[in-house]
Every structure is written in structure tokens, then in C-alpha cells.
Amino acid sequence: MMRTPRTARRGATVGLAIGSIALLTLTACGTTSGDSASTDETLTELGDAEGQVSILAWPGYVEDGSNSPDVDWVTPFEEETGCEVTSKTYGTSDEAVNLMKTGEYDVVAASGDATLRLIAGGDVAPVNTDLIPNYEGIFDFLKEKEWNSVDGQSYGVPHGYGANLLMYNTETFAEAPTSWDVVFDKAGENAGKVTAYDSPIYIADAAVYLMAHQPELGIENPYALDEEQFQAAVDLLKVQRESIGEYWSDYLxxxxxxxxxxxxxxxxxxxxxxxxxxxxxxxxxxxPEEGATGWSDTWMVASDAANVNCAYMWLDYIASPEANATATAYFGEAPSSQEACEYREDCEAYHAGDEEYASQIWYWTTPIAECVDGRTDVECVDYAQWTAAWQEIKG
Incomplete structure (x- = not known):
């Protein structure tokens, strides 16, 4: 069995209220104020290693052998660069955003429900990918996306990714389901034995379904919902609630x-x-045929990093094929490059590098008032409202 700390990580990541997100608006440079890093502040060349680097990350992303002697990709980095790693883990994206404001960390591993807030708050700096040789090998479909870049400017290096799939009991279903309708419109057929992810971000799963089954709503992105679209997703989930046996966030x-x-x-x-x-x-x-939600995590550099050279060295190292393969396999997700699959035997199971498969995944992105689908004629429902609605859905 693969060891993974995902229980503490994904379940809590997007489950808490984010009251401040209602105020979050991204401008062209990805900030709400002039104190944030801008594209002309990107590092132009690397200097000497400072000798240390402080990393903030999800559990399981920065393993140095202390949790398990045979799980250690930090020591090789330290020996190679001379940058001694100190790390801290966090349990929610809210916690990560708050910790980054302390200025104590050089690097953070962030999910899509945190990255835009970190960019808008000026907590992370634009990244000069020319200084990260291993960036070139990363799958193109993970680069310069709405959760890790602004106007073509990268704010980090993609790490692992994965889809929120549909699981079914093969004895209950003689044939494999092809649609999410088994948990929505047909959920009543298995009332009391349907399960769903316990998080406000699950509202996006309903939106993905509505994109295919109620096209008249005009949903183009499940994280960019105007009031009418959002209410349709909430209503669908309220109906689904009657068939839910339990919501889950605990892996085990x-x-x-x-x-x-x-x-x-x-x-x-x-x-x-x-x-x-x-x-x-x-x-x-x-x-399923409608596609699915999913995640793509990003390594980002603090805008006021005290050890920026070692920070860049970490971003390059963790994107290297062997290190990335080891870290993502331990965590339980697809690696970020095809070369990493040379060090893994399970890439096929995770559909690593399958661009067609990846194109069907809507990666977690923070819902904000400024619609991430590009619309400017309406205001979208922000994550604070998603959180309030989720509590109402669950009752």
C-alpha cells in the first residue's frame, strides 16, 4: 500500500470559510495593490546559495527521512546544493495563506484554491522559469494556467496533479457508469449509499455536470459561476443530499x-x-463523459524570500524527474513530466502525460468575484458564498 497523508490534506484544504475572499480581485498584474510583486521584479540571474531555505508545504511533500527512513528526497537536495532545508507542514489552504504573510518562508507548495490569493496578496513573486532548467520538461498542459499564472506570467512550478474520479461498486453496477448522473439525476437508485466529497469546492462538481446537461445555463468554467448558475448548482446538490449516505473527506x-x-x-x-x-x-x-474536477499543485517563491537562490534551486530540484517521481508517487498523484515516469511504474494508472485525459479535468481554482472565465459583464459568486451555501446544502 502506498503511503499518503492525503487525509489531512485534501479534506481540510477547502472546507473552511474564507471571508476575506469576497474582497479578492485580480488586476492585470494579478494584484489588488501596488505592494505586490510585479512581472518586472522577477529574478534575472541566480547568485550563490545562501546555505538554507525554509519551505511551507502539504504533509508528504518535503520528506527528509524523519517520518520514514526510506522516504527522503530532501537529503540529496541538501548535499547537491548546500541549502539546508527547514520545513513546516500545514493542514488547510487558509492556514498556508496566513503563514505566508508572516514572511518566514521562502517557498510554498500551494493548491489552486490558495494560489490566486497568494498572488493577489503580494505574498508570492513572479517566477523566472528561464532560471529553472527542469521547467522545460514539465507537461505543457500544466503551464501558464489560471491557477498558477497571470497574463502569461508564471508564478510557480507545477508539481503533481490528479482528477476527482467516479468510483463504483462493480457488483452494484453490472456495467461501468459513463456519466455523473449516477450521483445526481439517478442518485435515488442507490439512495443512502451515494457519497460525495465534503467541501464547498464540490459545488464545482455539480457545475461540471450542469455544463453538459443544462447548456442553456451557459457555464463555461465551473469555478466562474454567476448568481443564476451558482443557484442551479446549489439546487442540484440539495436534491442530491437526499440520497447521500455520508460526505467524506477522510481518505481511510x-x-x-x-x-x-x-x-x-x-x-x-x-x-x-x-x-x-x-x-x-x-x-x-x-x-465520466462530462469530465471532472481535480487538482494541480504549484511550488511558489515568497515575494520577500530571504533565501531566493536556494528557493529557486529547490523549485528546479523538485521538478527534476527523479525527485518529482519520488515525491508524487509517495503522495499518490501523477508526476509533472514524462521523464519522471522513467522512475515510476504506475504512471499509466494515473494517466500521467495523457493530455486528452488531462483536458477533461477542471483543476481547483479559487472562485472570486472577478470571473475567472474572463467575463466582465457579470460578477461571479466568490468562495465565501460557496462556503455558506455548502453548509446550507448539508443542513
Whole structure:
């Protein structure tokens, strides 16, 4: 069984209220005020290593052998660069954003529900990818996206990624489902045994479904919902609530629920299916025809990094094929480059490098009032309102 700390990581990442997000608006340079880093402040050349670097990251992203002697990709970095690593883990994106404001960290690993806030708050700097040789090998479909760049300016280096898949019990479903309708319009057929991800960001899953089944709503991006579109997604989830046995955010609890048969269909991650398959459970996963939500994490450099040279060295190192392969495999996600697959035997299971597959994933992005789909004639519903609505949906 692959070790992964995802329980503490994904479940809590997007589950808390973000009252301040209502005020977040990105301008062309990705900031709300002039104190944020701008594109002309990017580093132009590297200097000597400072001898240390402070990293803020999700559990499992910066392993130095202290948790498990055979899991260590930090020591090779320190030996190679002379940059001694100190690290701190966090449990939610809100926590990460707050910690970055202390100015104590040089590097942060951030998910899409935090990156725009870090950029807008001036907490992270634009990144000069020319100074990161391993950036070139990263899959193009992960570069310069709305969650890791602004107007073509990169604000970080993509790390691992994955999709929120549909899991089903193969004894309950004689044929593999092809649509999310089994957890929405047809959820009643398995009432009490449907499961869904416990987070406000799950509203985007409903929006993905509506994009295909109610095109008249005009949804172009599940994280850019105007009031009418948002209400349609909320209404769909309120109906679904009647068939939900339990919402999950705990990795182990979902495994147990599918093993016992308490859950027979719902959202999941590939790594969870890997564990269940290893135990002989009657489950399988599919990426439905409507597509799915997912995540793509980004390594970012603090705008006031005290050790900027070592920070850049870390970004290059963690994007190197072997280090990236080791870190993403430990965590349970696809690596960021094809070369990394030379050091992994499970890339096919994670559809690593499959651009067509990746194009069906809507990666988590912070919903903000300024619509991330580019619309300027309406105001979109921000994440604070998503959080309030989620509590109402769950009752």
C-alpha cells in the first residue's frame, strides 16, 4: 500500500470559510495593490546559495527521512546544493495563506484554491522559469494556467496533479457508469449509499455536470459561476443530499465505506482505488463523459524570500524527474513530466502525460468575484458564498 497523508490534506484544504475572499480581485498584474510583486521584479540571474531555505508545504511533500527512513528526497537536495532545508507542514489552504504573510518562508507548495490569493496578496513573486532548467520538461498542459499564472506570467512550478474520479461498486453496477448522473439525476437508485466529497469546492462538481446537461445555463468554467448558475448548482446538490449516505473527506473512511458496502458510488481519487484494488475490493473508477474536477499543485517563491537562490534551486530540484517521481508517487498523484515516469511504474494508472485525459479535468481554482472565465459583464459568486451555501446544502 502506498503511503499518503492525503487525509489531512485534501479534506481540510477547502472546507473552511474564507471571508476575506469576497474582497479578492485580480488586476492585470494579478494584484489588488501596488505592494505586490510585479512581472518586472522577477529574478534575472541566480547568485550563490545562501546555505538554507525554509519551505511551507502539504504533509508528504518535503520528506527528509524523519517520518520514514526510506522516504527522503530532501537529503540529496541538501548535499547537491548546500541549502539546508527547514520545513513546516500545514493542514488547510487558509492556514498556508496566513503563514505566508508572516514572511518566514521562502517557498510554498500551494493548491489552486490558495494560489490566486497568494498572488493577489503580494505574498508570492513572479517566477523566472528561464532560471529553472527542469521547467522545460514539465507537461505543457500544466503551464501558464489560471491557477498558477497571470497574463502569461508564471508564478510557480507545477508539481503533481490528479482528477476527482467516479468510483463504483462493480457488483452494484453490472456495467461501468459513463456519466455523473449516477450521483445526481439517478442518485435515488442507490439512495443512502451515494457519497460525495465534503467541501464547498464540490459545488464545482455539480457545475461540471450542469455544463453538459443544462447548456442553456451557459457555464463555461465551473469555478466562474454567476448568481443564476451558482443557484442551479446549489439546487442540484440539495436534491442530491437526499440520497447521500455520508460526505467524506477522510481518505481511510471512504476506503472503509466501499469495503463494507455502505457506499457504492461517489467521488474518489485514483490512489484510493489503488488501495481498494490491492485488498481485492469490488470497486473500479472512471472519468465520466462530462469530465471532472481535480487538482494541480504549484511550488511558489515568497515575494520577500530571504533565501531566493536556494528557493529557486529547490523549485528546479523538485521538478527534476527523479525527485518529482519520488515525491508524487509517495503522495499518490501523477508526476509533472514524462521523464519522471522513467522512475515510476504506475504512471499509466494515473494517466500521467495523457493530455486528452488531462483536458477533461477542471483543476481547483479559487472562485472570486472577478470571473475567472474572463467575463466582465457579470460578477461571479466568490468562495465565501460557496462556503455558506455548502453548509446550507448539508443542513
Amino acid at each position: 473512511k471512504e476506503i472503509q465505506a466501499f469495503e463494507t458496502g455502505d457506499s457504492v458510488v461517489g467521488t474518489t481519487w485514483q490512489v484510493i482505488q489503488n488501495v481498494l484494488a490491492g485488498s481485492g475490493a469490488s470497486t473500479d473508477v472512471v472519468l
